[in-house]
Structure formats: structure tokens, C-alpha cells
Amino acid sequence: MPAVVGLLLALWFVDPFIGDWDGMDYTMLSLAGYPSSMALGRNLFIFGNHALYQIAHSLFNVQPERAYLIFKYAVVAQAPLAVIACWVLARDFSRSIHTATLAALFLVFSPVFVLYSGQVMTDVPSVLLLSVALILHYRGLQKESAWLVLAGAALLGLGVNLRETVGFYAPWLIVAPFVCGWKFRRRPLAVVALSCLIFFLCAAGWLAFWFITDEHYRWVWFGWRESMWQETARHPVTLHNLRPYLAYFFVTAPLLLVSLPFALWNEWRERKLSPLFLLGAMGLLTDLMLFLNYSTAVNWRYFLTGLPAVAPISANFLIRVLTRRFRNVRIAFAICVTAVLALALIFSLMIRPASQQFIARRAMSKEYRNQLRNVPRDAIMISGSQTIAVTYWKAIGAGDWKTIGTGGGWPGDDLEPLIQRYLNENRRVFLDADPRWWLPCSWQRDEIPAIVRLQEKFSFRRVTDTIYELRPRGEAGVTDEPHLEKLLPENRPEDTKKCPPISS
Numbered sequence: 001m002p003a004v005v006g007l008l009l010a011l012w013f014v015d016p017f018i019g020d021w022d023g024m025d026y027t028m029l030s031l032a033g034y035p036s037s038m039a040l041g042r043n044l045f046i047f048g049n050h051a052l053y054q055i056a057h058s059l060f061n062v063q064p065e066r067a068y069l070i071f072k073y074a075v076v077a078q079a080p081l082a083v084i085a086c087w088v089l090a091r092d093f094s095r096s097i098h099t100a101t102l103a104a105l106f107l108v109f110s111p112v113f114v115l116y117s118g119q120v121m122t123d124v125p126s127v128l129l130l131s132v133a134l135i136l137h138y139r140g141l142q143k144e145s146a147w148l149v150l151a152g153a154a155l156l157g158l159g160v161n162l163r164e165t166v167g168f169y170a171p172w173l174i175v176a177p178f179v180c181g182w183k184f185r186r187r188p189l190a191v192v193a194l195s196c197l198i199f200f201l202c203a204a205g206w207l208a209f210w211f212i213t214d215e216h217y218r219w220v221w222f223g224w225r226e227s228m229w230q231e232t233a234r235h236p237v238t239l240h241n242l243r244p245y246l247a248y249f250f251v252t253a254p255l256l257l258v259s260l261p262f263a264l265w266n267e268w269r270e271r272k273l274s275p276l277f278l279l280g281a282m283g284l285l286t287d288l289m290l291f292l293n294y295s296t297a298v299n300w301r302y303f304l305t306g307l308p309a310v311a312p313i314s315a316n317f318l319i320r321v322l323t324r325r326f327r328n329v330r331i332a333f334a335i336c337v338t339a340v341l342a343l344a345l346i347f348s349l350m351i352r353p354a355s356q357q358f359i360a361r362r363a364m365s366k367e368y369r370n371q372l373r374n375v376p377r378d379a380i381m382i383s384g385s386q387t388i389a390v391t392y393w394k395a396i397g398a399g400d401w402k403t404i405g406t407g408g409g410w411p412g413d414d415l416e417p418l419i420q421r422y423l424n425e426n427r428r429v430f431l432d433a434d435p436r437w438w439l440p441c442s443w444q445r446d447e448i449p450a451i452v453r454l455q456e457k458f459s460f461r462r463v464t465d466t467i468y469e470l471r472p473r474g475e476a477g478v479t480d481e482p483h484l485e486k487l488l489p490e491n492r493p494e495d496t497k498k499c500p501p502i503s504s
Helices: 002-012 021-032 043-060 064-094 097-108 111-116 123-143 146-160 164-179 186-213 215-234 239-252 254-271 275-292 301-305 307-326 329-372 384-395 412-424 444-456
Strands: 380-382 429-432 458-462 467-472
Touching: 002 064, 002 097, 002 111, 021 043, 021 064, 021 329, 021 384, 043 064, 043 186, 064 097, 064 111, 064 123, 064 275, 064 307, 097 111, 097 307, 097 329, 111 123, 111 239, 111 301, 111 329, 123 146, 123 164, 123 301, 123 307, 146 164, 146 186, 164 186, 164 275, 164 301, 186 215, 239 254, 239 275, 239 301, 254 275, 254 307, 254 329, 275 301, 275 307, 301 307, 307 329, 329 384, 380 384, 384 444, 412 429, 412 444, 412 467, 444 458
Parallel strands: 380 429
Antiparallel strands: 429 467, 458 467
């Protein structure tokens, strides 16, 4: 039943287009069969999608502009499988169907899980692979089966190629065997050492291959690393990040977070270092490690990594405590389910306006193709946050545009010389001054003043209500006024209210 509910929720809240802007990157890379520059490359996700597209293209002549549907609904199909895997994992550790079902419901009604079940993103597939890896590894430990242990380690390593934070579970491979009763003897130690080696090869092997054999990949990877350093400097990890960190942790699974400290303490008091305690501690450690990354304070989805591991111990604690109180496990289970449903309803009402706003903004990337029809197919576009849309539509063959990017691709002080160089080469440069693409938050706060100063260096010709062509200063007949000062944060008080606080 939880799996069916998970599937229905995924279909109900499925994203109208691709999803987060990272998903657009994944879609383009999946079509090209090339790894992402982010971290370890997300190879398993990208090349799995690439294989799906090649099959669909060969059998059904699916065109590139429809490929995102394959990738998105592949994630939708994995959502109920992830719920089932979470249920099995909790059942194996707790030996209780009620605990397993409650743990699965924590996942099913997690707002993060629901929203990312319908996007071309790696979060839900990583939950599935992580849960299956832990199931195989734990069963291998119980049966003293080296093959199951090694298979679990391999899947855990492959999970790192979906979501790098899965790598935080590496200590499980070392500690769990001895918590489960393995002895410090030659063969068990050899299996543990081999499992760690297999994990490392599966986790980093793909990155090593591309890094060694592909010069272009090395270049883009170092570019990604540089942009991460810049973002870390802009958003340092401080105690001010604790509030959004705890808020996102809470929203991921409210009842779970409230009960987790008591669950860990109760399990330790009754059974000391049991497999269930170790699993919960590993999940909590994974979530605690997230605090050291600046992006945790601005992105809520990362806590899904720890959810499959902390859900069983919290569910087990709640069922046992309420069973002792009401002397009936069914009543205890019904109370827990009611609480989960009530919290899910409350949070859905609370986050729905913001969620709809983000979904609508992402869907604009789909419609941005209509804007690109107003400019030449080889235009140079300055499109702010829709830079990714320009890149996407180019990748599927709709045009041959180039972009002057935002964020990590922003040219900084070279903006004006770069535009002038394009004009000297008789290239046509266009600026989309739509305020929706220039939010006065985060990195764009620093980019907007540079955009406004373009009025002093170039002349403008209006193409649409928001798109202007940049021409050399004083060119005859080019006299339109774009009034770019309207983009400045001080002229947009309603937009700046929505900006997250900047760490000092």
C-alpha cells in the first residue's frame, strides 16, 4: 500500500517539465552520453538515461525534445520501488511489519521525496540504490555470505555516482560486520577489506577514467571546482546556517526528526551497539555531515540521503512506546499513521504556494523556446537564469545560440570587452531584461549592476517587450531605452523580500 500511495503522489505532483535546473543539465548530458562536471560525474544516472534514450529512439523514433519524458518517468517508476526497498530495509532490521510500514510512510509523505519523484534528478534513484545496497550487505552479514556483502558494497559505491553523499555510508562497511557478530579473523577481515576496495572502485572508477582520458572533462571539472569555491566563499558555513538546516531536516520528515534523539537513546540503553542503532547513527551522521556544505542551507533535498537509515529506528521506537502505552500494536500503528498524515497535510498546505511558484518558474524554461524564435539562430544571448534554457534548446538542435552565462559562467569584469569582441566579429548580441530572469538574490545580486552599466557603453534596439539587441554606442537609428535600472535590487523591494539572508 505505501508503494501505491507513493506512485500516486509522484504522478499527481509530477513536474510539468524537467524539474530543477540541474535536471536540465542531466537531460542534455544524457542525450550526449557525457558525464557531469559536478563532483564524481553522476555517471550511473546519466549513462543509464542515455541507454534508455538510445533504446527508445531506435524502437519508437523518440526525438531529443521528448527525451526528458523518458528520463522523468523513469524516476517516477523508481519512486514506488524506493518505498518498497525502504520497507524491506526497515523490516529486516526491526523484524516488525508495523515498523517497516511506518518507516516507509515517513518516506512516502516526505515533501522532498514527493516533489523529486517527478523530476529528472538523482535523489529518488539514490534512495532506491542506497536502500537495496544496505539490504544486500546486511543480509550478507547475517548469512555470512561474502558475495552478498561484496554486492552490497558495490551497489553502495555505485550509489555515490547518483548522489555523492551516499559516500558518507562508507564507515558502515567497516563497522557493521563486527556489530553483527563477525570475528576479528583472517577471512572476515579480508572480506571487509575487499568490500571497501570494491566500494572505492565503483565510487571513483568512472571519475578516474574520464579524468585520465578526457582533457575537456578535466577542464570542465576544474571549472566546476572553482565555481564551488566561489560559492563557498560567498556563503560560508556559519552558525547562522543552523536555522535553515534544522528547518529543512524537519520538513523532510517532521515526526521522524522529533523522535530520533529519543529513539537512539532508547535503543542504546536497551541493546547498546545493535545493528538498528548503527544504521540510525549512520543516517544521522550523514545528515550531520551535510551541515559542512554551504548548499545545505539553501537546498532542502539533501536530507533524503539519511532518511532510509534513520526511518527504521524512529518508527521502531514510536511503535514500541505507544504499544506499551495502549497495550495494542494496532492502536499504536494507527496513531502513528494518523500523525504522519496530519503532518503531511499541514506541510502540504504550508509549502504549496512556494512549491507552485518554483514549479511555474521552472516551467518557463519550456516556454523560453518561444522567446528564442525572436532572435537569430546563431545569436549571443544574455538571459540570466534562463541561460540554462538557451543551452538546453541548443543541445536538442533548435538553434545554435551561444550564451554569456550567469553564476559560474559569468565573465565578471570581462563582460563589456566580451560583448564588444562579439560585435567586432559581426556577431549579434541580445539581452533579455525580463526581471524574472534577474533575481536580486545570491550571485545575481552582483551581476545586475554590471548589466545596468551596459546602458552607458552600448546602444539598444528593442526586439520584444523584454529582449534588446546591443549595438555599438551611437549607431544610427538605434535609440531605444531599455531602462535596465529597474533590475536593481533597490528598485525591487517586493523581490528582495524573498531573498534568503546573506551570511556575513
